[in-house]
Amino acid sequence: xxxxxxxxxxIPRNRIRIADIAMAWQKDAEEVSRxxxxxxxxxxxxDEDAATIAIEAxxxxxxxxxxxxxxxxxxxxxSESHPYAVNPTSTIVGELLGVGTAYxxxxxxxxxxxxxxxxxxxxxxxAAGHARYGLAVGSDTAQGKPHDFxxxxxxxxxxxxxxxxxxxxxxxxxxxSYSSDTPDFWRRDGMRYPSHAGRFTGEPAYYQHVLxxxxxxxEMTKTTAxxxxxxxxxxxxxxxxxEAAKRLGFSPAQLAPSLVVDYIGNAYSATAMLGLSxxxxxxxxxxxxxxxxxxxxxxxxxxxxxxTVELAQLQTARKNAKVLVSDQxxxxxxxxxxxxLKMTHKL
Amino acid sequence: MKIYVTGxxxxxFGELWNASPRxxxxxxVFGALADAGVEISGIxxxxxxxxxxxxxxxxxxxxxxxxxxxxxxxxAFKVEGACASGGLALHNAVNSVMSGQYDTVVVLGIExxxxxxxxxxxxxxxxxxxxxxxxxxxxxxxxxAMLARIHxxxxxxxxxxxxxxxxxxxxxxxxxxxxQFHNTISVEQVMRSSRIADPLKLLDCSxxxxxxxxxxxxxxxxxxxxxxxxxxxxxxxxxSLGLAQRKxxxxxxxxxxxxxxxxxxxxxxxxxxxxxxxxxxxxxxxVLAMEDLGFFPKGKAASAIAAGETMLxxxxxxxxxxxxxxxxxxxxxxxxxxxxxVELVDQLCGVAGKRQVEGAAVGLAHNVGGSGATSVIHxxxx
Numbered sequence: 001x002x003x004x005x006x007x008x009x010x011i012p013r014n015r016i017r018i019a020d021i022a023m024a025w026q027k028d029a030e031e032v033s034r035x036x037x038x039x040x041x042x043x044x045x046x047d048e049d050a051a052t053i054a055i056e057a058x059x060x061x062x063x064x065x066x067x068x069x070x071x072x073x074x075x076x077x078x079s080e081s082h083p084y085a086v087n088p089t090s091t092i093v094g095e096l097l098g099v100g101t102a103y104x105x106x107x108x109x110x111x112x113x114x115x116x117x118x119x120x121x122x123x124x125x126x127a128a129g130h131a132r133y134g135l136a137v138g139s140d141t142a143q144g145k146p147h148d149f150x151x152x153x154x155x156x157x158x159x160x161x162x163x164x165x166x167x168x169x170x171x172x173x174x175x176x177s178y179s180s181d182t183p184d185f186w187r188r189d190g191m192r193y194p195s196h197a198g199r200f201t202g203e204p205a206y207y208q209h210v211l212x213x214x215x216x217x218x219e220m221t222k223t224t225a226x227x228x229x230x231x232x233x234x235x236x237x238x239x240x241x242x243e244a245a246k247r248l249g250f251s252p253a254q255l256a257p258s259l260v261v262d263y264i265g266n267a268y269s270a271t272a273m274l275g276l277s278x279x280x281x282x283x284x285x286x287x288x289x290x291x292x293x294x295x296x297x298x299x300x301x302x303x304x305x306x307x308t309v310e311l312a313q314l315q316t317a318r319k320n321a322k323v324l325v326s327d328q329x330x331x332x333x334x335x336x337x338x339x340x341l342k343m344t345h346k347l
Numbered sequence: 348m349k350i351y352v353t354g355x356x357x358x359x360f361g362e363l364w365n366a367s368p369r370x371x372x373x374x375x376v377f378g379a380l381a382d383a384g385v386e387i388s389g390i391x392x393x394x395x396x397x398x399x400x401x402x403x404x405x406x407x408x409x410x411x412x413x414x415x416x417x418x419x420x421x422x423a424f425k426v427e428g429a430c431a432s433g434g435l436a437l438h439n440a441v442n443s444v445m446s447g448q449y450d451t452v453v454v455l456g457i458e459x460x461x462x463x464x465x466x467x468x469x470x471x472x473x474x475x476x477x478x479x480x481x482x483x484x485x486x487x488x489x490x491x492a493m494l495a496r497i498h499x500x501x502x503x504x505x506x507x508x509x510x511x512x513x514x515x516x517x518x519x520x521x522x523x524x525x526x527q528f529h530n531t532i533s534v535e536q537v538m539r540s541s542r543i544a545d546p547l548k549l550l551d552c553s554x555x556x557x558x559x560x561x562x563x564x565x566x567x568x569x570x571x572x573x574x575x576x577x578x579x580x581x582x583x584x585x586x587s588l589g590l591a592q593r594k595x596x597x598x599x600x601x602x603x604x605x606x607x608x609x610x611x612x613x614x615x616x617x618x619x620x621x622x623x624x625x626x627x628x629x630x631x632x633x634v635l636a637m638e639d640l641g642f643f644p645k646g647k648a649a650s651a652i653a654a655g656e657t658m659l660x661x662x663x664x665x666x667x668x669x670x671x672x673x674x675x676x677x678x679x680x681x682x683x684x685x686x687x688x689v690e691l692v693d694q695l696c697g698v699a700g701k702r703q704v705e706g707a708a709v710g711l712a713h714n715v716g717g718s719g720a721t722s723v724i725h726x727x728x729x
Contacts, residue, residue: 195464
């Protein structure tokens with residue numbers, strides 16, 4: 001049985017109101033919030049980056065786990081905002097966690113699905129007996145050019161999943177992927193901000209891949225939306241996951257626990273993983289979770305998770321440590337637009 | 348000499364991300380040829396109406412580009428006249444047949460816009476404006492917003508009146524399977540949509556679109572053609588590129604001049620037109636067109652449109668933009684002028700389905716380039 005042995009999350013405390021960004025550009029705040037379906041987004045602190053956020057999430061994951069850092073045989077960090085173009089984030093994280101030196105480290109990059117690509121790869125290594133435990137981290141301080149529409153949603157956050165075959169709290173029962181050369185969003189080497197293809201990021205990109213992967217997983221598992229307790233999708237804004245869930249036949253109630261985007265925006269590689277963590281924070285043993293990520297360029301990874309009795313003690317430990325996703329979502333302090341520009345090194 | 352449209356076809360309009368310009372051209376042209384019962388080998392010249400392929404796609408030399416795709420070695424021309432490129436291509440095609448140089452030609456209007464970033468499209472579209480307007484940072488929504496403000500000030504036209512144009516055209520588009528939008532909208536929705544260039548809001552503006560349309564025109568009697576509509580007039584007038592040089596701003600002088608010439612050529616008056624496809628790139632543009640074409644006295648069109656006088660099924664004297672217009676059907680700029688002709692041919696032949704204008708016998712197409720620098724008018728008779 002391969003699955004999630006432990007998990008940890010981290011959301012920076014700083015928030016900016018979408019209305020404040022809209023006001024800075026003389027846009028109708030209510031209309032922007034309504035069209036994107038979110039009210040706040042998280043902002044990294046001045047000294048935070050994808051590496052520090054990954055370390056926070058990974059530390060939180062190990063703090064509630066029975067496993068030691070030295071049990072980790074593989075560590076992948078997925079991000080689209082790795083601090084270095086050359087020099088891995090994964091070794092910085094491994095060093096700070098105290099993993100040692102006997103482990104495979106690599107960075108993943110696949111826009112917003114780099115973290116779930118890490119989960120899939122590690123699950124394979126564990127299943128093959130090549131690793132005892134592996135840590136998959138999704139972490140981002142997403143970039144949005146001032147005045148670009150991305151500025152309203154690009155947020156920061158991290159999630160880390162320890163995968164293994166013993167003490168599994170959420171069993172991975174099926175997974176698949178859907179990939180194609182669909183350049184809807186990109187950032188070339190040396191460019192500070194990503195470019196995107198506007199409305200093209202919707203139907204032919206997000207929906208094509210998310211629904212493609214989801215339907216393939218339905219076929220593989222001979223299931224329908226009604227067979228699941230929860231669902232979670234990548235959340236580039238508040239609208240897309242709701243529409244994807246609706247088209248696949250999921251109810252708002254199945255989706256609601258995962259919708260971290262409403263409060264923190266899109267933390268890119270961490271987003272779907274944070275949504276899954278929010279579900280794990282409240283699920284009971286024996287429940288089934290349907291998950292689909294999305295990364296521009298483009299691809300989706302889809303998973304079926306089934307919770308076990310091991311989950312309860314993780315939930316208790318996370319609750320006691322006050323690191324539930326809901327705790328982190330609602331521990332916040334607001335910054336104004338000028339401070340937001342400073343924090344993200346634009347001023 | 349009489350000139351006829353014997354074949355007409357259009358692709359669907361919209362965000363056609365899976366379609367290439369070549370594929371769209373083939374679909375439209377071979378659709379029109381099949382309609383006319385003519386083989387591609389029977390085509391003596393190709394006229395392509397297009398505005399942006401060079402600026403957005405880097406591809407000029409469109410005559411040869413599409414001739415190659417269609418398997419044609421006949422003369423092929425690109426005609427550019429901003430958003431009036433399609434209408435202008437047809438005018439040139441009509442002239443070439445009139446001259447006796449050719450007797451059967453194809454006019455293709457085509458544009459592929461949604462593959463490009465909206466800001467790049469907006470910049471490219473400003474190629475239709477004057478240098479002063481470009482360097483001053485104006486955009487077409489801004490220029491038409493100024494025309495709207497002047498109309499509101501002079502005639503008491505309201506934002507709700509303008510919204511009624513979009514409401515009508517979305518309703519018509521909801522009946523057109525090839526239209527970009529099939530949703531009906533309300534005046535309230537238009538009023539609540541985001542402001543683009545005050546007083547124009549998002550739903551006052553035509554969209555960025557892909558699409559192609561083609562017609563076969565001929566001076567010969569084509570035996571295999573299932574239908575035949577006469578082009579009774581083809582007229583063009585030109586004005587200054589920029590608004591600042593215009594003598595009047597309460598209407599488009601080029602449209603007034605082209606209309607006068609077209610009515611004279613066709614031997615009809617504005618009162619004889621049953622159905623019109625007009626250039627509603629922005630809602631104010633349809634109001635101006637209604638007055639400049641003589642359908643309503645100056646200053647009276649907006650309230651008439653708001654009262655439903657030009658809407659399908661309301662029993663008015665004329666139905667305007669039954670295709671959905673640029674607002675509802677979509678506005679792939681080079682294709683628009685040719686699509687207007689395709690719609691009129693369907694209307695005059697009585698095959699427009701749910702959006703059929705009862706008793707349509709004389710139709711008018713009005714295609715504008717820029718903020719009124721080029722105006723092309725065609726009058727078609729059953």
